[in-house]
Amino acid sequence: MPRISISIDGPTASGKTTLATDLAQFLGLAFLDTGLTFRSLALAHFNGDTENLHHHLGSHLKHHPAVYGTSGELVQRHRIFLHEKEITEDIWNPSMDDSLKTVSRDPAVRRSILQLHREVVGTYGDIVVVGRDVAVTLLPAATLKIYLTASLAVRRERRRAQYRLRGRSTAVGPPTERDAENRVAVRSLPDSVEIDSTYLPASAVSASAMNRLHASAAWRSAVPAEGRVTRPEERCEEA
Ligand SMILES: Nc1ncnc2c1ncn2[C@@H]1O[C@H](COP(=O)(O)OP(=O)(O)OP(=O)(O)O)[C@@H](O)[C@H]1O
Numbered sequence: 001m002p003r004i005s006i007s008i009d010g011p012t013a014s015g016k017t018t019l020a021t022d023l024a025q026f027l028g029l030a031f032l033d034t035g036l037t038f039r040s041l042a043l044a045h046f047n048g049d050t051e052n053l054h055h056h057l058g059s060h061l062k063h064h065p066a067v068y069g070t071s072g073e074l075v076q077r078h079r080i081f082l083h084e085k086e087i088t089e090d091i092w093n094p095s096m097d098d099s100l101k102t103v104s105r106d107p108a109v110r111r112s113i114l115q116l117h118r119e120v121v122g123t124y125g126d127i128v129v130v131g132r133d134v135a136v137t138l139l140p141a142a143t144l145k146i147y148l149t150a151s152l153a154v155r156r157e158r159r160r161a162q163y164r165l166r167g168r169s170t171a172v173g174p175p176t177e178r179d180a181e182n183r184v185a186v187r188s189l190p191d192s193v194e195i196d197s198t199y200l201p202a203s204a205v206s207a208s209a210m211n212r213l214h215a216s217a218a219w220r221s222a223v224p225a226e227g228r229v230t231r232p233e234e235r236c237e238e239a
């Protein structure tokens, strides 16, 4: 069967990870959060390695995505290793925001990270990928490209609530110029959809994405009619 891939772009705290987890679980896909690779290099930078971030890439940084089975079970949890040491939890230090900016503004580092992500996508194939610019740079032929938005106020409130719960933080600002350019670029790709989650609960965002996936030409040609699945709530709506 041809492969299924879904990209989810959008600004901080718009709900990308939440939607990606839901889709990956429901469809039995891998889930790669590209932001975690940036955070891994930010950790190296934060720990004092400010000169040559490249030497941490290549075979030294291993990003294993989460993988879900066809019944929605977690087959492999996501894990990241840097020089063979697991750093999956260490990358969430809120003091690393400045290092994160340094890493993500370096074009050469971005190119190397993209190469690493291409290798992950090549290995796993059936995958949901989340990030700031993944449709254009990594998955221009994805079965569905989602641009997920929410108002600044709502994104800030979501992040505040999340911070209270998990003790992790990221600054939430208005969309940057790069976000705005990327949004326009995603719109111009075939099989792309923009979902504004400001007033939608997470379940409605997932249902909307699933409906759009089923309507996409790439999905129809990739999945034979007898193999297509719908959520119970979608079947109710259709009845
Ligand atoms: N539609 C929604 N309605 C209400 N809360 C939501 C919705 N989607 C996500 N959330 C909550 O908002 C918070 C941020 O969501 P999430 O981590 O998925 O965003 P993100 O876009 O992946 O963020 P980042 O860019 O920082 O990785 C989480 O606590 C999540 O539970």
Ligand SMILES: Nc1ccn([C@@H]2O[C@H](COP(=O)(O)O)[C@@H](O)[C@H]2O)c(=O)n1
Pocket: 012, 034, 035, 036, 038, 039, 100, 101, 104, 130, 131, 132, 133, 134, 170
């Ligand atoms: N494709 C991407 C993904 C991330 N970044 C940068 O990394 C930061 C962390 O990402 P989160 O999704 O975990 O918030 C993010 O703020 C970006 O600066 C990126 O540039 N491209």
